[in-house]
Amino acid sequence: MDDLLASIKLFAGNFAPRGYMLCQGQLLPIAQNSALFSLLGTTYGGDGRTTFALPDLNGRSAVGQGRGPGLTEVKLGEKAGAEQISISVANLPSHTHTMMTSSAPGTTNSPVGNVIAASEVVVERGGSPIPINCYGSTPNGQLAATAIVSTGGNIPVQIRNPFLGLNYIICVQGIFPSRS
Template sequence: MDNFLGEIRMFAGSYAPQNWHYCDGSTLQISQYEALFTLLGTTYGGNGQTTFGLPDLRGRAPVHKGTGTGLAPVVLGQMGGSETATLTAANLPPHAHVLTAVNAPAATNTPTTNSMLSTTTPVAYVTNTSTPPAPLPTPVAMYGASIGYSGANLPVSIVQPSMAIGFIIALTGIFPPQN
């Protein structure tokens, strides 16, 4: 079976066969691979005078160049994506927390399991700095940690399930004709 020059294949072996090279971003000499340079140019690296680069598919999934329906354009050689993502509050859907309270006199000033907030007689804002709680003349802001965001803001892996296999590029072969 003949191959085209610059053709990329998946290969399950532990080495690149003769006249093939791993797609590992290596820099090659133009003088040794002029025909391949004619196809690739400096799309994948190199200085274009004496060297050119091979595609680097290590840890990457190849995608077709162009613009898919509803997708951003992708140009030949463009890298994209990330192995992790950090979610922020802007990534979360809006939500609310219910504060359960009753409009009746408190039965105790000691919090217990399944207890609710209630009013004192007369209605006042209280803090737990004294026992029993003392009325405050003005409203008091809740402690930020009790109503703020939680979590460590650490990145999470978004790598798809995968298996490593070699991608190889043909260093020699039939020069592909244009349509």
């Protein structure tokens, strides 16, 4: 094998080639894989006495460890993130749902460019329809907060990037990397 032990690659096949294993978090015995264990340790799992684990990249993307400019630190072996989230009121920009009104008597029966105003109608029997002037142009109040209801289905929102499923494979039989 010409690859470095513990190096990870993407592989489009549906199996791991000789000298590689799929990165599926499987436990391996330390006794039969001491060189690989010396590189991975228990970073990805295992008890460190008889077993250690390979990285589990099932359904995950790899990201470089460390801290990039303006980013939070990612530790070697750290798993984080979610496929989807539920957005709550705390995630929304601050805003209000007020509806302006007027306590003055209405001056028109057209809602366009106007607000709800005080209105009064006297209905006589058998007469013609009477237009109700229930809109005014000058707001001086607002409806109670309970008059306007919130809505939403609380359906989770997918937050992952577009993707293509491939296999991550790790070299388990290869050249032991030197530190220099």
